[in-house]
Amino acid sequence: MDATTEGSGQEAQVRDLLREARDFADRVIAPRAEGWDRENAFDTDTLREAAALGWFGLQVPRDRGGMGLPFSAKSQLVEILAGADFGFALSLVNTMNIGYKLARDAPHLAERYLPDLLSGRRLASTALTEPGAGTDFGAIVTTATRDGESWVLDGGKAWIINAAASDVILAYAQTEPGSRGAGIAAFLIDGQRAGFLRRAPFALSGQHSIGVGGFELQGYRAAADEMVQAPGQAFRYALNDINGARTYVAAMCCGMVEAALKIASAYGRRRETFGRRLVEHQGWRWALGDADVDLAAARALVRAAEARVDAGAEARHEAARAKIFATRMAERHLPALGQLMGAEGLSARYPFGRHMLGAKISGLVDGSSEILLEGLAMRFAKEAG
Ligand SMILES: Cc1cc2nc3c(=O)[nH]c(=O)nc-3n(C[C@H](O)[C@H](O)[C@H](O)COP(=O)(O)OP(=O)(O)OC[C@H]3O[C@@H](n4cnc5c(N)ncnc54)[C@H](O)[C@@H]3O)c2cc1C
Numbered sequence: 001m002d003a004t005t006e007g008s009g010q011e012a013q014v015r016d017l018l019r020e021a022r023d024f025a026d027r028v029i030a031p032r033a034e035g036w037d038r039e040n041a042f043d044t045d046t047l048r049e050a051a052a053l054g055w056f057g058l059q060v061p062r063d064r065g066g067m068g069l070p071f072s073a074k075s076q077l078v079e080i081l082a083g084a085d086f087g088f089a090l091s092l093v094n095t096m097n098i099g100y101k102l103a104r105d106a107p108h109l110a111e112r113y114l115p116d117l118l119s120g121r122r123l124a125s126t127a128l129t130e131p132g133a134g135t136d137f138g139a140i141v142t143t144a145t146r147d148g149e150s151w152v153l154d155g156g157k158a159w160i161i162n163a164a165a166s167d168v169i170l171a172y173a174q175t176e177p178g179s180r181g182a183g184i185a186a187f188l189i190d191g192q193r194a195g196f197l198r199r200a201p202f203a204l205s206g207q208h209s210i211g212v213g214g215f216e217l218q219g220y221r222a223a224a225d226e227m228v229q230a231p232g233q234a235f236r237y238a239l240n241d242i243n244g245a246r247t248y249v250a251a252m253c254c255g256m257v258e259a260a261l262k263i264a265s266a267y268g269r270r271r272e273t274f275g276r277r278l279v280e281h282q283g284w285r286w287a288l289g290d291a292d293v294d295l296a297a298a299r300a301l302v303r304a305a306e307a308r309v310d311a312g313a314e315a316r317h318e319a320a321r322a323k324i325f326a327t328r329m330a331e332r333h334l335p336a337l338g339q340l341m342g343a344e345g346l347s348a349r350y351p352f353g354r355h356m357l358g359a360k361i362s363g364l365v366d367g368s369s370e371i372l373l374e375g376l377a378m379r380f381a382k383e384a385g
Contacts, residue, residue, distance in 0.1 A: 010069065010070075013067070013069065014069060014072075014073045014076070017058075017067075017069070017073060017077060018073075018076055018077065018080060020053060021077050021080040021081060022080055024049075024050065024053070024081070025080055025081050025083055025084035026084070028046060028049060029046070029081060029084035029085050029088055030084040030085070030351075032046060032085075033084060033085040033088065033209065033351065033354065034348050034349060034354075036085070036087070036088075036208055036209045037206050037207070037208060037209075037348070037354060038348065039208075040201075040203070040208045041208055041209070042091075042164045042165060042201060042208055042209060042210075042211035043088075043209060044120075044123065044165055046088070047088075047091065047092060047095070047120055047123065048119075048120035048121075050092055050120070051118065051119055051120025052120070054066075054067055054118075055077065055092065055096065056092075056095055056096050056099055056117055056118045056119075056120060057096075057099060057114075057118045058073060058074050058077065058096055058100075059071065059073075059074055059096065059099075059100040060099050060100055060103045060114065060118070061103060064103050064110060064114060065114065065115070065118055066099070066100075066103070066118065070310045071244055071247075071306065071309045071310050072303075072306040072307070072309070072310050074093065074096060074248065075244075075247055075248040075251045075302070075306050075309075076251065076306075078090070078092065078093045078248050078251060078252055078255070079248070079251035079252055079254055079255035079302075080255055081255070082251075082252035082253075082255035082256055082358065083255040083256060083258055083259035084259065084351070085209055085351070085354065086207060086210075086252055086256060086354065086355060086357075086358030086361065086362075087207035087208065087209035087210035087211075087354075087358070087361075088209040088210075089252055089255070090161055090210050090249075090252070090361075090365070091123075091161060091162055091209060091210050091211050093248060094124060094125055094126060094161045094162050094166075095117060095120075095123050095124040095162060095166070097124070097126060097241075097245075098113075098117060098124030098125070098126065098168055098169075098170055099113075099114055099117040099118060099124070101170065101228070101241070102114065102117075102188070102228075105228055105229065105237075106188065106225075106228045108225060109188050109225075109226065109228065113168050113188075116168070117168060122166070122167055122168050123162045123165050123166040123167070123168070123211075124162065124166050124168040124169065124170075125160045125161055125162045125163050125166040125168075125169045125170070126160075126161075126169070126170045127157040127160045127163070127169050127170065127171040127172065127189075127215075128140065128157075128172050128238065129157065129158055129159045129160065130142060130155065130156060130157055130158055131156055131158045131214075134159070134368075135367075135368055135370075135371050137172075137181075137184075137235075137238070138180035138181045138184070138235070139180070140155075140172060140173070140174055140184065141155055141174060141177070142154065142155025142156065142157065142171070142172070142173040142174060142217065143155060143173060143174050143175075143177060144173035144174065144175045144185055144187065144222070144227075145175075146175075147221075149223070149224050150221050150222060150223050150224060151173075151175075151187065151221070151222045151223075151224070151226075151227065152219055152220070152221055152222075153171070153173050153187060153189070153195070153217040153219075153220040153221075153222060154217055154218060154219060154220070155173065155216070155217055156214060156215070156216045156217070157171060157214055157215055157216075157217075158199075158202075158214040159202070159212060159214065160212065160213060160214055160215070161210055161211060161212055161365075162210075162211045162212075163198065163199070163201070163211065163212065163213035163214055163215055164198075164201035164211035164212070164213045165211060166191065166211070167190065167191025167192055167196075168188070168189075168190065168191070169188070169189040169191060169215075170186055170187075170188060170189075170228060171186070171187055171189045171217070172184050172185070172186050172187075172234060172238065173185060173186075173187060173217075175231045176231065179231075181232070181235035182231065182232050182235070183231050183232075184231060184232075184234050184235045184238075185227050185229060185230055185231045185233075185234045186227070186228045186229040186234040186237070186238070187222045187226055187227055187228065188222070188226045188228050189217070189220065189222070189226075191215070193220065193221075194219075194220075194221075195217060195218050195219045195220030195221060196215060196216075196217060196220055197215060197216040197217075197218060198213070198215045199213055199214040199215055199216070200213070201213040202214070204357075205357065206353065206354055206357045207354060207357050207358060207361060210361070239316075242319075242366050242367060243305070243309060243315040243316055243318075243319040244309050244315075244319070245365075245366040246305075246319040246320060246322065246323040246366050246367055246372070247302060247305040247306055247309055247315065247318075247319045247322055247323070249323055249326075249327075249362050249365060249366055250298065250301065250302045250305070250319075250322040250323040250325070250326035250327070250362075251302045251306075251326070252358070252362065253298065253326035253327055253329060253330035253358075253359060253362050254295060254298050254299050254302060254326055254329075254330075256330055256334065256351075256355040256358055256359065257291060257294075257295050257298075257329060257330050257333050257334065257337070258295060259351065259355070260291075260333070260334055260337040260338070260351070260352060260355060261288060261291050261292065261295065261333075261337060263337075263341075263350060263351075264287075264288065264337040264338075264340045264341055264345075265279065265288055267340070267341050267344065268284060268285065268288070268340060271342075278340070284340060287333075287336050287337065287339070287340055288337075288340070290333070290336070291333040291336065291337055294329045294332070294333060295329065295333070297325065297329075298322070298325050298326040298329045301318070301321055301322035301325055301326065302322045302326060304318050304322070305318040305319045305321075305322040316375070317376060320367070320372040320373075320375055320376050321376065323362070323366070323367070323369075323372060324369050324372050324373060324376075326362070327359060327362045327363045327369055328369075330355070330358070330359035330362065331356075331359045331360070331363070334352060334355050334356045334359055335352075335356060337352070338350075338352035338353075338356070
């Protein structure tokens with residue numbers, strides 16, 4: 001097969017994948033999402049239904065049982081799913097990430113964990129944040145101490161997606177207290193082993209489908225080959241991989257606004273006031289046009305960032321711009337589009353309230369808006385100096 005045939009084969013595969021995602025979002029996620037919030041549920045059964053479609057192996061090479069698709073396919077998949085439920089999409093992508101990283105960086109661990117991760121039998125997390133350190137990642141205090149051939153880990157992680165049930169966790173720990181990024185290493189933690197203590201899931205004001213929680217490591221013993229990234233390397237890898245995460249979170253904001261736009265415009269075509277359909281009032285419909293403009297601009301930034309991640313190019317600024325802009329776009333337009341629905345916009349059967357919380361979460365995860373803005377702005381200070 002030549003490169004062109006292979007390329008068009010992959011495009012067709014991505015088109016089919018995204019069609020399947022739209023169907024899953026409409027048929028499976030949307031009808032269940034309201035119940036997840038009402039019942040504070042983290043629905044691992046629905047995650048396993050998604051696993052049955054092969055999605056957990058989306059970026060995993062074919063010879064390891066995955067689909068071998070590029071990053072952009074993952075980003076566009078979760079964009080569609082977030083239109084139905086942001087938390088579900090974020091939960092799903094966090095398990096997808098670990099399978100891919102193990103296949104890429106630690107083939108011996110991939111052999112051990114991939115079958116369970118691809119089938120959804122086990123869920124996964126990436127754990128940087130601690131009760132005392134969020135934006136300031138270099139300040140983490142979970143320690144990893146060398147003991148003969150193995151490492152002993154002690155400390156606590158908080159605000160971790162999927163931690164309500166995950167037990168294959170890439171966790172960051174300090175090997176040389178006081179050295180900040182230079183001493184941070186990444187370990188594969190097996191939550192079925194002694195020394196791992198799961199905390200009760202965090203009670204959020206919504207979006208329970210994200211399964212956010214925390215855990216403690218108390219004398220947890222990791223073998224030498226369970227260090228996935230060495231001290232120093234881990235910090236750099238985390239900052240590089242996070243560009244992909246920033247890009248797909250931005251895509252998810254686009255997915256939520258697109259869904260809200262569709263719901264509000266359909267409502268405006270049905271509902272009448274003052275003898276006309278809502279959509280026939282100019283003052284009503286301009287909010288749709290306004291959202292459409294910003295959504296197209298956010299999408300353009302997201303597609304540009306995806307292209308750089310796919311190409312393996314430096315994507316720091318592109319990902320930061322996309323995430324800041326798409327988050328603000330969602331924070332502005334989701335309430336405005338909900339307003340178009342009047343009181344109905346507040347009904348739990350529509351996703352406006354859940355999506356608004358999703359937009360707030362987007363402004364915090366994988367680099368808060370303030371820290372991303374600072375990263376973009378700092379270089380002007382340096383250039384001026
Ligand atoms: C739903 C949810 C899921 C999450 N999932 C994960 C996960 O899976 N894995 C993981 O490791 N973490 C996760 N996080 C944690 C997330 O990455 C942190 O919340 C984020 O890094 C912010 O850290 P913090 O909450 O400790 O805020 P802090 O660091 O305490 O900061 C508080 C506020 O001050 C701002 N701020 C801090 N420093 C500065 C500065 N220098 N200049 C200007 N403003 C500043 C921050 O932007 C923030 O708005 C999750 C968080 C949430 C809410």
